[in-house]
Amino acid sequence: MDSATTIWLVAFFAVTFYIASMVAKITRRQQPTARRRPPPPVSPGVPLLGDVPALLIKGPSALIRDHYTRLGSVFTVRLFHLKLTFLVGPDVSRHFYQGLDSEMSQDEVSQFTIPTFGPGIAFDVDYATRHEQFRFFGDAMKPAKLRTYVSLMVGEVESHFARWGESGTVDLKQELEHLVTLITSRCLFGVAVREKMFGEVGTLLRQLNDGMRLVTILFPHLPIPAHRRRDAARARLGEIFTEIVRSRKMSRRNDDDDGNQQDMLQCLIDSRYKDGRGTTEAEVVGMLVAALFAGQHNSSSAGT
Template identity: 70%
Template sequence: MELPRVLWLAFVPVFVTVVSIMMAQLRTTFSRTTKQSPPPPPVTVGAPLLGILPALLTKGLLQVIRDAHAEMGSVFTVRLLHLKVTFLVGPDVLSHFYKGLDSEISQDEVSQFTTPTFGPGVAFDVDFATRREQFRFFGDAMKPAKLRTYACLMVREVEEYFARWGQCGTVDLKQELEHLVTLIASRCLFGEDVRAKMLVEVATHLRELNDGMRLVTILFPHLPIPAHRRRDRARARLGEIFSDIVRSRKASYPDGGPDVVDDMLQCLIDSRYKDGRATTETEVVGMLVSALFAGQHTSSSTGTWTGARLLARANNKKLCAAVQEQERIVARHGDRVDYEVLQEMDTLHRCIKEVLRLHPPAMMLLRHARRSFTVRTREGNEYEVTEGRTVASPLVIHNRLPHVFRDPEKYEPDRFGPGRGEDVAGGAFSYTAFGGGRHACIGEAFAYMQIKVIWSHLLRNFEMEMVSPFPETDWNVVMPGPKGKVMVRYNRKRMS
């Protein structure tokens, strides 16, 4: 039986509405299923199978990266044999690199090459949960309350060291600061029993550890080259020295108590994991080596570069500004240098910060993409970094971007001063000398303190002149520093 005409007229609008909704849903579903993912980053053109290896041998890694950045922009991939590395340059594309969860972007897979240096049972030889707990053991020793107690120890060590200098003379500033920084770190963090063994032997072994962490080490950490053999001998000897110290400390304070030494060494010995397990001797030794290795190289290298920059003739006005600041502080506080006084040294702080921009302690930072992620450049281009890819942030390029830092090749500490603040104006992760995000360096404040103590003393007590050429950078190691000697002539003075 046919429906009355009036019912048909009432049904038609309903039918049209239902069909429209269904078609809209189908279009949305089709759009979602056909929408393409962003393209992968552009890849450098290289030789078949070899990739950038020929260019790497002729130009060096730094120039290869610079050329690729100039040609392809802030996101690009280079191929070396079987390995592909995606480089992210600039604050616009680094948020996930520094802030992503460890389950998404990790250090573990790309940092295994450090195990021969640091030893078994610590750092990247353990899972992330264990490593996080070990970092927690270090963390308490770097809190402001502890830093206040370290300041006077640093000052005493610096005064004793430079008291051995004569009225005038010529020294290798690089070697002097390597020894001094090792002594400072050992006195502040590991007590007198460690410090007594530090002046020559341990400083020498730490230098051999750094020299043994070459660029080739990242790919082949056990390659039988002379630098690796020296590294392994140095690590074995440091293990013997520190094991004796740990056993001696345990024998001296078997039950803890009020007379126990309050330093990082004792903290590491007394530390307990969340499951109640105590740290082993091997773990304590490995953590001592890793702490001294990272701190000694970064601070001695940065301290040397600070001297080289301030003593360069082109930077005479910067040197005068730093000296004048010390004169003003002496006028206010006399010879007192402590935690509070160090906080007033803004000019010196900016001088060091600018050194770290131009001479970061690492050429690049590495991560492993455990999941794919998308980056968007400041020009609006989107790229997908695929799961399993090695990802790099090249600090040596990142810290010299002209759209972030004005005249980026120029040594200009005032770029961080009031009214400019270029590191802030450029956005988050514009300045990453100490890393950032989830893996920011916990020793940053300690490093600044000891370099300021050293240069505060030198600026107050000596007139200095660099008599060797401005040093080149040793790009053959993972943690580059000044290449060769940095010779400085000094004359002792009295502050007026």
């Protein structure tokens, strides 16, 4: 077979393949699409800004209620470069809670938590690593472990309310935040650390919490005062917790059992990934910060 014939055969098969591909693509387009549902309605908002002006004027709750009334249970709003889809009500929100990570990825929207929790944990790592880190928390909070925390929790509650007088006025949210922080620090770190570090740690946690604002979701590294305080607080917490982790490891090596070896700190130190690798100091510190911050925030809000 000469070269000219070969070239013509190659060209013929290339053209045939191209035509077949185009026919297949047109056929797919013409197939019935009754099963495909349209995307959720998008709030028109303001050019470039989206719903940011309405969010700043009305607040999140009012904005969601207005869109729910006009657009239904599922709708999308635009905030600058972000598109956020809301699922309002149990009939539609179950898709979010029951969806697989491949369908409902949290990574993109949760990047704003990285400056607070720190590098190397949660949403700063791939899903497989994050899943294992969540398993570490799960192991530390199994029923058998939780039962060992009950007496510690009761002691903190009784001690806290014993300081109250017979009458007076309190900020309930602030009081519950304080109490939950007492409980979590006691269960996480043990009594020695709880007694020595609580004052400073409590202040630093409040600065972390203050650094989690609406603008943080959109621009987590924006150089505003609240973010600068957040970053300084996170750095200081890192220093404190690193010393705590090193001290605990040293006491374990020296067989110096101080009665704290069953708390969550020890569980995280002893945890291992599926490949046999142990947790690093930075990972344990980050997971402690995440546990303190998220646990205190969610529990005090629910309690209030």
